[in-house]
Amino acid sequence: MNTLRPPHLALAIGLAAVWGVNFVVMQVGLEHFPPLLYAGLRFAMAAFPALLLVGRPAVPWRWIAAVAATTGAGQFALLLVGMRAGMPAGLTSLVLQMQVLFTILFAVTLLGERLTARRVTGLAVAFGGLALVALDFGASGPIGAFALCVAAAAAWGLGNIAQRKAAPPDSLRFMVWVSALSSPPLLLLSLWLEGVPTLTAPLEGWLSLLYVAFVSTLVGFGVWGFLLRRYDASTVAPYTLLVPVFGMTSAALFTGEPFTWLRIAAAVLIVTGVLYAGTRPRRRIAEPRAREPGKATLAK
Numbered sequence: 324m325n326t327l328r329p330p331h332l333a334l335a336i337g338l339a340a341v342w343g344v345n346f347v348v349m350q351v352g353l354e355h356f357p358p359l360l361y362a363g364l365r366f367a368m369a370a371f372p373a374l375l376l377v378g379r380p381a382v383p384w385r386w387i388a389a390v391a392a393t394t395g396a397g398q399f400a401l402l403l404v405g406m407r408a409g410m411p412a413g414l415t416s417l418v419l420q421m422q423v424l425f426t427i428l429f430a431v432t433l434l435g436e437r438l439t440a441r442r443v444t445g446l447a448v449a450f451g452g453l454a455l456v457a458l459d460f461g462a463s464g465p466i467g468a469f470a471l472c473v474a475a476a477a478a479w480g481l482g483n484i485a486q487r488k489a490a491p492p493d494s495l496r497f498m499v500w501v502s503a504l505s506s507p508p509l510l511l512l513s514l515w516l517e518g519v520p521t522l523t524a525p526l527e528g529w530l531s532l533l534y535v536a537f538v539s540t541l542v543g544f545g546v547w548g549f550l551l552r553r554y555d556a557s558t559v560a561p562y563t564l565l566v567p568v569f570g571m572t573s574a575a576l577f578t579g580e581p582f583t584w585l586r587i588a589a590a591v592l593i594v595t596g597v598l599y600a601g602t603r604p605r606r607r608i609a610e611p612r613a614r615e616p617g618k619a620t621l622a623k
Contacts (some may be wrong), residue, residue, distance in 0.1 A: 366505040416571060
């Protein structure tokens with residue numbers, strides 16, 4: 324199926340809003356928690372006590388582990404460390420949408436999907452936008468933080484392929500188990516690299532965790548998996564282009580993150596390129612054949 328039905332379209336737009344605002348919420352949380360601990364607590368809260376209520380997963384463990392390693396621990400470890408290192412929330416929301424391009428590339432290499440000239444053109448345009456982001460941010464911020472966010476987008480793209488292969492019949496149950504497997508390595512890494520944690524954050528820090536654990540993670544990835552199970556990855560992924568719209572707008576409103584002409588140009592290139600690469604051209608309607616002389620047309 325290549326076109327989202329209206330109810331599923333509404334879900335995709337609502338999900339984009341939830342994930343767009345999520346970047347500002349995470350920025351608030353990172354003011355009170357170190358990044359690996361924040362990510363580990365996020366998935367721990369998403370997994371427990373829901374783990375006791377949903378029952379065993381209905382997909383092989385290897386796919387749960389694969390999604391946990393990529394979409395879970397891998398993506399969010401890289402993303403949150405990058406944000407803590409200096410990537411602003413709105414710009415991060417834009418860079419992370421390169422996951423659409425990585426999804427297409429991994430779908431071509433791992434699933435055998437065809438890389439058409441249209442997709443190659445779209446990829447080239449979008450990567451041009453990414454180069455503008457690097458140019459803009461490289462002049463004012465640490466390039467390492469930018470690279471970590473690009474790596475997070477690649478991890479998410481790989482996770483999209485793993486989740487598509489898993490095709491879980493119950494997206495919520497699947498995400499609970501993914502969260503359960505994502506949390507331990509993140510918490511162990513936090514203990515090793517960030518030291519013994521202190522959980523004395525103020526209320527806004529815990530509210531941030533509640534949002535990212537339950538709204539963004541459980542509800543968000545539950546909806547994401549639901550859509551990926553019913554549609555091609557290349558059909559669903561382009562709707563995340565709305566995420567930076569909500570992300571950059573909310574960052575400007577709540578944190579005062581500035582818009583620059585270079586960032587606007589980069590956003591236009593990335594959105595245009597990804598949208599062009601992730602959609603299919605409309606088929607031309609065949610013109611009716613000219614009626615041959617002497618032949619009557621049958622009445623309908």
